[in-house]
């Protein structure tokens with residue numbers, strides 16, 4: 001028998017009560033950051049030799065620290081890419097932690113990995129990649145992109161011995177996510193950015209490749225298209241790009257970290273045609289598939305190529321690859337060894353709700369964007385910069401300077417109304433600062449949007 005530790009029991013009840021309250025709160029207080037020195041003066045020393053006790057630490061978290069965070073699932077948090085994890089997924093995130101499952105190898109994590117893979121099969125089916133395609137959950141889109149890029153480069157090196165020792169070159173567009181450029185640094189590859197104003201077209205890619213010097217052409221190891229730019233929701237011409245990649249025999253990666261959720265939305269699915277020809281795809285369930293942080297995914301047309309690139313060798317790891325542990329080892333397909341079975345919350349939520357509900361929830365984000373476009377057209381002080389795309393709306397307040405947008409953002413945040421941040425949009429004369437909404441949360445209401453537009457008077 002365990003000795004009953006009263007403090008532990010109380011702490012457990014407090015934590016569970018807090019968790020239940022938080023996930024049922026549809027409109028949590030919109031917190032704001034404070035300077036680290038200010039937080040320190042409010043919190044004092046929390047890491048001490050004897051400990052300060054669970055109750056005190058938890059109260060400090062609730063009363064001070066939480067208030068210095070922005071609840072990403074707030075219905076009027078429309079900045080960056082918001083998130084709106086389902087209650088089921090959040091509760092199962094607690095279960096995932098409580099269950100202590102090691103998600104690297106089947107030998108230890110079989111049951112958890114099996115469930116993750118069931119969710120993965122659904123994701124893969126959305127892409128319509130050919131049979132044999134499969135993927136693995138990662139910490140996010142950055143890790144997924146990196147895992148795909150490493151795989152692509154290993155494949156390119158294996159194709160031709162003379163590629164070994166050459167610096168690899170990747171082509172993408174200016175709309176591509178910053179993580180691709182950052183991860184190119186990690187693998188020490190060069191990036192060529194095509195200055196496409198709207199979606200990147202196959203013909204533009206063909207021109208860019210034709211303009212490469214013979215040495216650059218030799219170094220070209222991958223093309224990355226975006227399946228929903230983070231800034232504006234623009235989907236590149238995936239079938240045109242796929243065709244060029246096929247003709248040129250170059251790896252085709254689609255970064256759909258944000259937009260990938262919309263593969264489940266029939267109203268926009270045709271925009272993604274061509275994605276089924278990709279060699280690899282990134283999708284972030286923690287963005288538009290209602291998973292808690294963090295959960296990304298990388299999918300490969302030929303997972304064996306990923307295994308060739310990522311499988312780790314080590315004397316203490318041999319046992320995990322034993323025939324007795326036959327099964328799928330997530331560690332072999334992406335950059336991380338020890339890993340959380342972070343696809344498990346998605347699995348539970350999908351199993352509970354069914355995929356139709358997911359489709360409807362994603363469609364809701366798209367229809368909020370369309371409805372917002374109509375609201376903007378009805379108002380005289382604001383105008384659309386471009387038609388809403390996926391769940392992104394770019395619009396301008398006529399006559400506003402970048403500073404006006406900044407002040408507007410801070411004022412709304414300070415008053416607890418909303419967090420909406422400006423962005424930049426490329427025009428003929430450079431970059432213009434404009435306002436941007438990104439809808440993920442199906443509980444955002446039309447009234448929330450009108451309320452925010454009213455603050456632009």
Ligand SMILES: *Cc1c(COP(=O)(O)O)cnc(C)c1O
Nearest residue numbers: 140141142177179230255257258
């Ligand atoms: C968010 C995003 C990423 C990065 O994903 P993280 O999960 O933040 O690492 C990559 N690509 C695109 C298109 C994104 O929107």
